[in-house]
Amino acid sequence: MYNIGIAARTRKSCFFDATVAAGATAFTVYNHMLMPLWYESPIIDYWYLMNNVSMWDVAVERQVALKGPDAFKLAQLMTPRNISKQKVGQGKYVPIVDENGGMLNDPILLRLADDHFWLSLADSDILLWAKGIAYGRGLDVTITEPDVSPLAIQGPNADAVIVDLLGEWATHLKFFWFKEYDLDGIPLVVAKSGWSKQGGYELYLRDGSKGIELWDRVAQAGAKHGIEPGAPSTIERIESSLLSYGNDMTIDHNPFEIGLGRYCDVDQPADFIGKAALQKVRDNGITQKLVGIFIDHAEPLGNTHWWPLSHNGAPAGNATSVTYSPRLERNIALAIIPIAQTAPGTQLMVDSDVGRLACTVTTIPFL
Amino acid sequence: MYNIGIAARTRKSCFFDATVAAGATAFTVYNHMLMPLWYESPIIDYWYLMNNVSMWDVAVERQVALKGPDAFKLAQLMTPRNISKQKVGQGKYVPIVDENGGMLNDPILLRLADDHFWLSLADSDILLWAKGIAYGRGLDVTITEPDVSPLAIQGPNADAVIVDLLGEWATHLKFFWFKEYDLDGIPLVVAKSGWSKQGGYELYLRDGSKGIELWDRVAQAGAKHGIEPGAPSTIERIESSLLSYGNDMTIDHNPFEIGLGRYCDVDQPADFIGKAALQKVRDNGITQKLVGIFIDHAEPLGNTHWWPLSHNGAPAGNATSVTYSPRLERNIALAIIPIAQTAPGTQLMVDSDVGRLACTVTTIPFL
Numbered sequence: 001m002y003n004i005g006i007a008a009r010t011r012k013s014c015f016f017d018a019t020v021a022a023g024a025t026a027f028t029v030y031n032h033m034l035m036p037l038w039y040e041s042p043i044i045d046y047w048y049l050m051n052n053v054s055m056w057d058v059a060v061e062r063q064v065a066l067k068g069p070d071a072f073k074l075a076q077l078m079t080p081r082n083i084s085k086q087k088v089g090q091g092k093y094v095p096i097v098d099e100n101g102g103m104l105n106d107p108i109l110l111r112l113a114d115d116h117f118w119l120s121l122a123d124s125d126i127l128l129w130a131k132g133i134a135y136g137r138g139l140d141v142t143i144t145e146p147d148v149s150p151l152a153i154q155g156p157n158a159d160a161v162i163v164d165l166l167g168e169w170a171t172h173l174k175f176f177w178f179k180e181y182d183l184d185g186i187p188l189v190v191a192k193s194g195w196s197k198q199g200g201y202e203l204y205l206r207d208g209s210k211g212i213e214l215w216d217r218v219a220q221a222g223a224k225h226g227i228e229p230g231a232p233s234t235i236e237r238i239e240s241s242l243l244s245y246g247n248d249m250t251i252d253h254n255p256f257e258i259g260l261g262r263y264c265d266v267d268q269p270a271d272f273i274g275k276a277a278l279q280k281v282r283d284n285g286i287t288q289k290l291v292g293i294f295i296d297h298a299e300p301l302g303n304t305h306w307w308p309l310s311h312n313g314a315p316a317g318n319a320t321s322v323t324y325s326p327r328l329e330r331n332i333a334l335a336i337i338p339i340a341q342t343a344p345g346t347q348l349m350v351d352s353d354v355g356r357l358a359c360t361v362t363t364i365p366f367l
Numbered sequence: 368m369y370n371i372g373i374a375a376r377t378r379k380s381c382f383f384d385a386t387v388a389a390g391a392t393a394f395t396v397y398n399h400m401l402m403p404l405w406y407e408s409p410i411i412d413y414w415y416l417m418n419n420v421s422m423w424d425v426a427v428e429r430q431v432a433l434k435g436p437d438a439f440k441l442a443q444l445m446t447p448r449n450i451s452k453q454k455v456g457q458g459k460y461v462p463i464v465d466e467n468g469g470m471l472n473d474p475i476l477l478r479l480a481d482d483h484f485w486l487s488l489a490d491s492d493i494l495l496w497a498k499g500i501a502y503g504r505g506l507d508v509t510i511t512e513p514d515v516s517p518l519a520i521q522g523p524n525a526d527a528v529i530v531d532l533l534g535e536w537a538t539h540l541k542f543f544w545f546k547e548y549d550l551d552g553i554p555l556v557v558a559k560s561g562w563s564k565q566g567g568y569e570l571y572l573r574d575g576s577k578g579i580e581l582w583d584r585v586a587q588a589g590a591k592h593g594i595e596p597g598a599p600s601t602i603e604r605i606e607s608s609l610l611s612y613g614n615d616m617t618i619d620h621n622p623f624e625i626g627l628g629r630y631c632d633v634d635q636p637a638d639f640i641g642k643a644a645l646q647k648v649r650d651n652g653i654t655q656k657l658v659g660i661f662i663d664h665a666e667p668l669g670n671t672h673w674w675p676l677s678h679n680g681a682p683a684g685n686a687t688s689v690t691y692s693p694r695l696e697r698n699i700a701l702a703i704i705p706i707a708q709t710a711p712g713t714q715l716m717v718d719s720d721v722g723r724l725a726c727t728v729t730t731i732p733f734l
Contacts, residue, residue, distance in 0.1 A: 001370045001371075002370070002373075002391070002392060002393060002394050003368050003369070003371065003373035003392060003394070004368075004369050004393065005393045005404035005405070006369075006393065006395075006671040007395070007601070007611075007613075007614055007670075007671060008394065008614045008670060008671065008672050008673050008688065009490065009611060009612070009613030009686075010396075010613075010671075010686060011613075012671075012672055013414045024369070025369060025370060026369060026370040026371065026372045027369050027370070027371065028371065028372045028373075028374070028377065028396065029377075029395065032490065032491075032613060036515045037372035038372070038504050041417075094671065098498060099498075099502055104495065123399065124377065124399075124492055124495065125491055125492035125495055125496075126495070127497035127500065128491065128492055128493070128495045129492075129496070129498070129499045130470065130498045130499070131465060131466075131496070131499065132497070132498065132499020132500040132501075132502070132503060133467075133499040133500075133502060133503045134498060134503070135466055135499070135500060135503060135505015136500045136501070136502060136504040136505075136642065137503040138503075186453065208687040234374070235459065237597045242540035244374075244376060245376070246374075246375070246376030246377075246378075246399060247374055247375045267432065271495065273502065286612070295646035303374075303375060303376050304373040304375065304377075304379075305373060305379055306375050320375060321374075321375065358473065
């Protein structure tokens, strides 16, 4: 384990001081901002999420706001998903691809008004992509990174916390829908969403100066429900097979290869970037695909870079995200492999940090 | 000090294993990639740079390659600097600004051929900005991040090392010029450049699989000249007043405010993004400016976020990069302050991590 050096350039979340006070011990940098990774340990934090409820500083999910007459046009241009029926108050998971169909990001798109959208980002400067396209096309839209900082509440007790914090109404939100709400002067967008499959909410704080106040309010409301500070759990998200931009997809992958084909309406009437490229992929099929693998090893595994896979001695893609699953009590991984090897049960070998290990292709999600 | 959590998403330099073996103890994330920050300590590493020579893994200076019939047009569109006379083999420091004149990056632009450029980046995804503009404008140019990893050799003994490594010819390069060179099968672009004012070279390695081989060759050639592993030195670069994107400038600053006005030819015939905005700044003048300040404090200082400044009790900008200068034997900082307070000798107060301290405006560079 190495130290992380911190400069002004590594931006601080408005919850940063609270997360340090709560005992955050490891950080990463995401969208040029520090993000807590764990408090007690990845495994202890995981069980808080699974058994009770945890609160996450995910302010690194920076928003790109599109506002103005051409906001809808730009939003649609940026994703192969058909957003023509997206309502105000509704969020959608949208692949963002370039002209070759390569993945640039996989944000949630929130529609705040007919002419006002937020892209709640994974780790890449989509602000620059959106601004470049708008500039090049001469679109009438203002593109900014507004003062918005999501705080996630995730886990089986999330509903109980949210009722105590905001009231019963929030539990009636439909999945991925949101509502603007003022919590005693703390301006929020409250969404039923989050980067786990344990259920919960994301509170998009619209005033960074209230970060510590919101953190404390959530901690107080959660105390009797066993809330603990946490962070997006690598273990849980691999078990649930939620993808991570940069880990399980890059600009070199198209949405069909990583299981996001169902979000691509390549024949929709509207124009979008990468349309011709993705129509070709749809017509010709894919040559590689994201799958799950079980890795045979008695000790818990985890990766810090892609682990090469092979099939009968020939290269067969990479394991992209590896973890030990406490619920399955075995090592699991997401992997991108040649289409010929994707049948469940196929035997592969992986060059792990502890040597070459046997593994078996399986379906995802694991859980 | 916190731990840094590492996933596949935090990309590894092709020199990474060598830097770990050489004792790198702290890292940051820059352009989605790990960068060593120091080995023994920032101050010990600083003296190696000042007195002898040090070798830096700066593979995080990712390249954006522009290639094709419209490569020159796009390169000029992206910077207010007039590049019409830039020769093949020449590098130039170029501000990149948006349509409002806001700084997006401050790379070196290398011209490899009439229709082939590299932007050697600071920390933002200019790949997406360039691709967005090219897509929007329908330009005929291919934009990629090629397999290129710079290794810097900096310090007073850099010439001696480079002669032993490459031969006498390299020392005859003019400042910021470069030459392609094959070092026994290791493909390089050798430039007389680097992010210090101690002199030296950057070796742009064009084949990541040769990273360790190049690192070892440089270490061997440097051994008798006292070479040590190091990294861009926060201390030296503040003393020399080299700016750092994200620290001393953001999208909210224009080039004139941060002392880069001399690189902006706002009346050039060619079109560039932000031309109208920067002409207005040139005509109306600036309201804030980057300066140096001395901070009165007996103990060495350093900042991890901007420190607010005040003048007679009123807010007066921020100290952006703070360090103790071993050569000046006092605390110094770069600061962006209102134009009314920029006269050398002006007294300000700074809200530092150790309380409110007196400071004095001065000119830069410090050394």
